[in-house]
Amino acid sequence: MPTFTIVAGARPNFMKIAPIIHQLQKQQAKNPAIKFRLIHTGQHYDKKMSGDFFEQLNIPEPDANLGGGGGTQAEQTAAIMVAFEKELLENPTDLVLVVGDVTSTLACSIAAKKLCIDVAHVEGGIRSGDLTMPEEINRMVTDSITDHFFTTSEIANENLRKSGFSEEKIHYVGNTMIDTLLAQMPRFEKPEGELFDQLKPKEYFVMTMHRPANVDQEQKLKAMIDAILEGTQGLPIIFPVHPRTAKNLQALGISSPNLNLCEPLGYLQFNYLVKNAKGVITDSGGITEEASVMNVPCITLRDNTERAETIHLGTNELVGTDPAKLKPYLEKVMAGEWKQYQGIPKWDGKTAERIVEILVKHYS
Numbered sequence: 393m394p395t396f397t398i399v400a401g402a403r404p405n406f407m408k409i410a411p412i413i414h415q416l417q418k419q420q421a422k423n424p425a426i427k428f429r430l431i432h433t434g435q436h437y438d439k440k441m442s443g444d445f446f447e448q449l450n451i452p453e454p455d456a457n458l459g460g461g462g463g464t465q466a467e468q469t470a471a472i473m474v475a476f477e478k479e480l481l482e483n484p485t486d487l488v489l490v491v492g493d494v495t496s497t498l499a500c501s502i503a504a505k506k507l508c509i510d511v512a513h514v515e516g517g518i519r520s521g522d523l524t525m526p527e528e529i530n531r532m533v534t535d536s537i538t539d540h541f542f543t544t545s546e547i548a549n550e551n552l553r554k555s556g557f558s559e560e561k562i563h564y565v566g567n568t569m570i571d572t573l574l575a576q577m578p579r580f581e582k583p584e585g586e587l588f589d590q591l592k593p594k595e596y597f598v599m600t601m602h603r604p605a606n607v608d609q610e611q612k613l614k615a616m617i618d619a620i621l622e623g624t625q626g627l628p629i630i631f632p633v634h635p636r637t638a639k640n641l642q643a644l645g646i647s648s649p650n651l652n653l654c655e656p657l658g659y660l661q662f663n664y665l666v667k668n669a670k671g672v673i674t675d676s677g678g679i680t681e682e683a684s685v686m687n688v689p690c691i692t693l694r695d696n697t698e699r700a701e702t703i704h705l706g707t708n709e710l711v712g713t714d715p716a717k718l719k720p721y722l723e724k725v726m727a728g729e730w731k732q733y734q735g736i737p738k739w740d741g742k743t744a745e746r747i748v749e750i751l752v753k754h755y756s
Contacts, residue, residue, distance in 0.1 A: 393423065393425030393426055393427070393756060394426060394427070394486045394487070394751070394752065394755035394756060395427040395428065395429075395484070395485045395486050395487075396416070396426075396427070396428040396429075396485060396486065396487050396488075396489060396751065396755075397428070397429045397431060397479075397480070397483070397485040397487070397488045397489070397504075398412065398413065398416075398428055398429070398430050398431065398489045399431050399433060399476075399488060399489065399490045399491070399496055399497070399500045400430070400431070400432055400433070400454075400491070400496070401432070401433035401434070401435035401460070401472070401494050401495065401496025401497070401500075402435045402492075402494040402495075402496065404492055404494070404569070404678050405491050405492055405494065405496070405497075406446070406449060406451065406659075407449065407568075407569045407572040407573075407659065407678070408491040408492055408514060408515070408568045408569050408572070409430075409451070409491055409514075409568070410449040410450070410451050410568075410571075410572050411568050411571035411572055411575065411743065411744035412489070412514070412568060412744045412747055412748060413428075413430065413451055413452070414450070414744065415744040415745055415747070415748040416428050416748055418748075419748055419752055426752065429455040429456070429483055429485070430451070430452060430454045430455050431454060431455065431456050431457075431458065431476070431479060431500075432454035432456070432457045432458070433457075433458045433460045433472045433475075433476070433496040433499070433500065434457050434458050434459040434460045434461045434472075435460055435461055435468065435472065435494060435495055435496045448576075448658055448659050448660050449572065449576070449659065455483075456479055458471075458472055458475035458476060458479065459471075459475065460472035460475055460496070460499075465495060465526060468495050468499075469495055469498060469499045470499075472495065472496055472499035472500065472503075473499045473500075473502060473503045476499065476500045476503040476504075477503045477506075477507065480503065480504060480507055480509060481507070485509060486509075486510065486755050487509065487510045487511070487512055487539075487540075487751065487755060488500060488501070488504035488509055488510070488511050488512070489511075489512045489514065489751075490511065490512070490513055490514070490534065491513075491514040491515060491568070492514070492515050493515065493518075493527040493528075493530045493531045493534070493698075494527070494530065495526070495530065497513070497530050497531075497534050498529075498530040498533050498534055501513070501533070501534045501537055501538065502533070502537070505537045510539040510540070511534075511537060511538050511539055511540075512538070512539065512540040512541075512542060512751065513534050513535060513538040513540070513541055513542065514542045514568060514747065515542070515543070515544055515548075515567075516534075516535055516538055516541030516542060516543055516548065516552065516562075517535065517541055517543045517547075517548030517549060517551045517552040517562070518531060518543075518544065518545075518547075518548050518551070518698040518699065519531065519532075519548075519551050519698055520696045520697060520698040521696055522695070522696045527677075527698075528698070531698070535552070535555070535557075538561070539561065540561060540563060540750070540751075540754075541557065541561055541562050541563060542563050542565045542743075542747050542750075543562060543563065543564050543565065544565075544566060544567040544699075544701070544738075544739075545564075545699075545700075545701045545736070545737075546564070546737070547700050547701060549562055549564055563746070563747070563750050564738065565738065565743050565746040565747050565750075566737075566738030566739050566740060566742065566743035566746065567681060567736075567738070567739045567743055568743045568744050568747070569678060569681055569682070570681065570682075570685055570739040570740075570741065570743065571741050571742070571743050571744050573663065573682050573685060573686075574685075574740075574741040575741065576659070576660060576663070577663075577667070579660055580660050580661075580663050580664035580667060581660050581661060581664055582661070582664055583654075583657055583661040583664070583665065585654075587630075587652055587654065588630075588665075590628075591628060591630070591665075591668075593668045594668065594669070594670045595627055595628075595670060596627055596628040596629065596630060596665075596669055596670060597620075597624050597627060597628070597629045597630070597669055597670055597671050597672070597673060598629075598630050598631075598662075598665050598666050598669045598671075598672050598673070598674075599620065599629050599630065599631045599672070599673040599674065600631070600632060600672075600673075600674045600675070600676050600679060601616075601631075601633075601637060601673075601674070601675050601693065602634055602637065602675065602676070603675045603694070606675050606693055606713060610640065610643070610644055612713070612715070613640060613641070613644065613646075614644050614646060615715040616693065616713075616715045616718075617641070617646050617651070618715070619715040619716070619718045619719065620673060620718065620722070621648050621650070621651060622719075623718055623719055623721075623722030623723070623726070624650070624722060624726075625726060626650055627650060627670065628650050628652055629650055629651050629652060629673075630652050630654065630665055630669075631651060631652060631653050631654065632654050632655065632656045632657050632662065633653045633654070633655075633656075634656070638653055641653070663682060663686075666679070666682060666683055666686060666688055667686045667688065669688055670689070670725060670726075671688065671689040671690070671691065671722075671725040671730070672688055672689065672690045672691065673691045673693065674690065674691070674692060674693065675692065675693045675694050677697065677698060677699050680692055680697065680699055680702040680706065680708040681699060681702055681706070681739075683706075683707055683708065684702045684705075684706025684707045684708055684733055684736070685706075685733065685736075685739060686733075687707060687732060687733040688707060689707050689724075689725045689730035690702070690706070690707050690708040690709070691709055691711050691718070691721050691722070691725070692708055692709065692710050692711060693711055693712070693713055693718075694710060694712070694713065695710070695712050695713055696710070697710055701736050702736075704734075705733070705734040705735065705736045706733055706734070706736060707730065707731060707732070707733050709721055709731075
């Protein structure tokens, strides 16, 4: 019977693997011969970025933590590859399953293939076309050596076909992150603290910014925040902020009574805020998917996206990184004239079921 190794490394990975693990546990209950190991690469290694997710999403403790956090991109990739190769030699497996597009995805795929082990890529085939993003390189390299693609959209399928991959490798299953979102929605909880107690539903914004293009260029960051403050017309903005970004904001002297910086939040607390927000302003990819399914207006401060279905069928609009372009979009949100979620095919909470069914069938 099959043995699978599942890899998680960074915050978004945990939402994507949780439903797959739950489905494998269900299969194990019927057939104890099915085995899997959960490997945490340690790419995100502080409690807020990983530990909380294991508790909140009911994921078992990892079988191993590779401790691959810190350092440059190259140092991190190398550390994870060395540690993961050792893991695979000590614990042989039929398949390595990687998710998303982080450094761990790339590093573990390469280590597995060099040991002639099959690789499955959850979220295979998504592309932004922007090679300045480390994630795009991770996606392209991982896909080039992948044996099974589990895709989120017809757009991803087409990207893979254009790259010459055969239909039998492409499995159009949906989005495991949405499995997690739909399963956890009844458990969403308001964060604790006076700041959050004062918020009124649909009368505040949630903002996330982490990409260097937005947060590392001082004058651009100041212009963007100024444009956001002007366009949100005094409504509270909740900004869970990375310490580096907080430092940049402080150095620029950016502050406003309605700009509320806070620590990164747990999954259940953050999505509670998104679900009840008037709108979301972000440069993240995953949040555009969650906001769309929750039918919350989403403004993306990027020039491209690897999740085009959130624009065609979701609530996402690609505004770009020019602060001057923000005003009409915020006016639309404020006026309640934003587009509605149309429904994205197979984003129905059953994606992990489809994935595990395919894997068990193929490797039994």
